[in-house]
Amino acid sequence: MFTTEQAVLDTGPITYRKGGTGRPLLLVHGTSGPNHTPVTDQLAQRHTVYQPIMPGWDGTPQHAAVKRVPNLADVYAAFIRTVIGGPCDVIGNSFGGWVAAWLAARHPDLVEQLVLECPAGMRDPGTGGLPTDPVELRRQTYARPERAPAPSRTQEAYWINRNLRDKIGAGSSLDEALLRELPKITARTLIVFGTKDEISPSDKAGPRLKTGIKRSHLTFVYDAAHALEFDQPERVGRLVTAFLERGEGFLVRSAQVV
Amino acid sequence: MKFSYFHLMPWTDLKEAPTEWPAGNSGFVPERGKEMYDAYIDSMVFAEECGFDWVGCNEHHFSPYGLMANCNLIGGALTQRTSKIKLAMLGNLIPLLNPIRVAEEYAMLDVMSGGRLIAGMIRGVPHEYIAYNVNADESRARLREAVALILKAWTEPEPFGWEGEFFEYPSVSIWPRPMQRPHPPLLMSASNEESAEFAGEHKAICGLTLIADLDLARRSIETYTKAARAAGFEPPPDYILCGYATCIADTDEEARHNLEEGERYFHKVLMASLRDAQRLVITKSRYFGDQETGDRFVNRLVKLKERNLDDMIEAGSVFCGSPESVVKQIKRVHSALGNGVFNLNFKIGNIPDSVVRRGMELFRDKVLPQVYAL
Numbered sequence: 042m043f044t045t046e047q048a049v050l051d052t053g054p055i056t057y058r059k060g061g062t063g064r065p066l067l068l069v070h071g072t073s074g075p076n077h078t079p080v081t082d083q084l085a086q087r088h089t090v091y092q093p094i095m096p097g098w099d100g101t102p103q104h105a106a107v108k109r110v111p112n113l114a115d116v117y118a119a120f121i122r123t124v125i126g127g128p129c130d131v132i133g134n135s136f137g138g139w140v141a142a143w144l145a146a147r148h149p150d151l152v153e154q155l156v157l158e159c160p161a162g163m164r165d166p167g168t169g170g171l172p173t174d175p176v177e178l179r180r181q182t183y184a185r186p187e188r189a190p191a192p193s194r195t196q197e198a199y200w201i202n203r204n205l206r207d208k209i210g211a212g213s214s215l216d217e218a219l220l221r222e223l224p225k226i227t228a229r230t231l232i233v234f235g236t237k238d239e240i241s242p243s244d245k246a247g248p249r250l251k252t253g254i255k256r257s258h259l260t261f262v263y264d265a266a267h268a269l270e271f272d273q274p275e276r277v278g279r280l281v282t283a284f285l286e287r288g289e290g291f292l293v294r295s296a297q298v299v
Numbered sequence: 300m301k302f303s304y305f306h307l308m309p310w311t312d313l314k315e316a317p318t319e320w321p322a323g324n325s326g327f328v329p330e331r332g333k334e335m336y337d338a339y340i341d342s343m344v345f346a347e348e349c350g351f352d353w354v355g356c357n358e359h360h361f362s363p364y365g366l367m368a369n370c371n372l373i374g375g376a377l378t379q380r381t382s383k384i385k386l387a388m389l390g391n392l393i394p395l396l397n398p399i400r401v402a403e404e405y406a407m408l409d410v411m412s413g414g415r416l417i418a419g420m421i422r423g424v425p426h427e428y429i430a431y432n433v434n435a436d437e438s439r440a441r442l443r444e445a446v447a448l449i450l451k452a453w454t455e456p457e458p459f460g461w462e463g464e465f466f467e468y469p470s471v472s473i474w475p476r477p478m479q480r481p482h483p484p485l486l487m488s489a490s491n492e493e494s495a496e497f498a499g500e501h502k503a504i505c506g507l508t509l510i511a512d513l514d515l516a517r518r519s520i521e522t523y524t525k526a527a528r529a530a531g532f533e534p535p536p537d538y539i540l541c542g543y544a545t546c547i548a549d550t551d552e553e554a555r556h557n558l559e560e561g562e563r564y565f566h567k568v569l570m571a572s573l574r575d576a577q578r579l580v581i582t583k584s585r586y587f588g589d590q591e592t593g594d595r596f597v598n599r600l601v602k603l604k605e606r607n608l609d610d611m612i613e614a615g616s617v618f619c620g621s622p623e624s625v626v627k628q629i630k631r632v633h634s635a636l637g638n639g640v641f642n643l644n645f646k647i648g649n650i651p652d653s654v655v656r657r658g659m660e661l662f663r664d665k666v667l668p669q670v671y672a673l
Contacts, residue, residue, distance in 0.1 A: 236447060
């Protein structure tokens, strides 16, 4: 059961969803805004899940201090300090993966374990990105369209969110500054890509993140496109929960959690 | 035109046909097995001297039909005794195997051979699914995922994990990586429409064997080409391989006699126990996506078995005769199918190795000069 709550940070007010019980877990959503996926429910069985809405998304107030992605990462850092009250695990999805990587690089003391799902900001210019044509966008988002959720916001609301993302992301496909900052990430990190992801193609992004982040693991989810939590919820849920529960022990197949 | 010398490595000493699947192995004599392996590998090495472009072998289980439970072992031997011929593993039966192991072994073969591997990604004939106790219903899906995983293992520069439907690996980083970049050419079967589409989609060399008639083969090639084009790939002629039982002798009469004897042993002895197992898998599983494809597979085997040699030559199913006759047959099939590779199997059933060798010499001296420029 998730509830919607409010908090006030130094930069402005923030709305967030909260649910589940257990170790705190912060979800950083993608361009379209917060989504509730089947994986969210799995995570909420083991974690207290916090899902802030990025300032300005879904009609929430924008924060004047948020100009670029690192500023947005700082808002999440303030959220961790103010609302969660201490370091936590973080999962960032797509654009949220870009933000989460900055968060872990700028505030390594606040991120215990990091999961980057199909993260943006690391692809070569001219490759990937979100198509504008809605049919093509849907085709590239879902490898298994029959598992796609019903739209949770109007097209108009989607485009407001997306335009904000474009403004903050400054149209960058490859964030060279983040690339330089990746070695500052100390959290053990799981990097996840769908094998059919055309929006965040893994061919260059995967190796960049894997080599840049010292204690990282790169995993491909077969038969998943960009919306991998909808395309393959069981595989993603199994993988992410094992990683969050067992740390590097997730590499070892075992009947028992030791 | 390229030519591949293919070997099944049959066990040739059976006096009676096995009556059940799997064939009991009490009749296997290891000392004779050693002699056969030696002779067969010598023959495959000789193929390089005879001007063949590829040498091919494949995987079968639990049967005297073929003594290569793992053709990569034969491939490993060939890397040390050949220098330029391509090594075509036709192939590993991917859905039955650990795909990471396949990626590793194929990479070893590619490096050991100096980049000469052609990597067969084969689903396998139905009865192999009984041998390795793998769900035949899943054969196509397992093949699809395993191929994706193998390609990733060959091309991904960083260690990676894999979360799939059939395969889960937390961390993969194979040593060695293949020599050919981005990876060795793939070869897949195109013996039915579904397979042909799959091969085209993967930009693989398509392989047609057991050609019952040229029209059917042409349709499969068309399907393959269409799928390849849809994937952004225009397959060159040497991406279409057609497999042929081949017997070349000094005269037509001699060749016909040799092939008829070999075919008799092949169908009555080597294939005897396989048919029941194949029927069982085809009727009791969804190995084939639809009934029609399964029926076509069975009918094709029956058709091939029942026809006499004249019918088979006429249908474009075998090459048999003097060098002059075989040249004509090759030209005719090439003209009909437009393929760029013929995969020739000279060791049909229990045809003596001396006859095979004579056929290879005739191929080298009298056939190849007439057809290599096709």
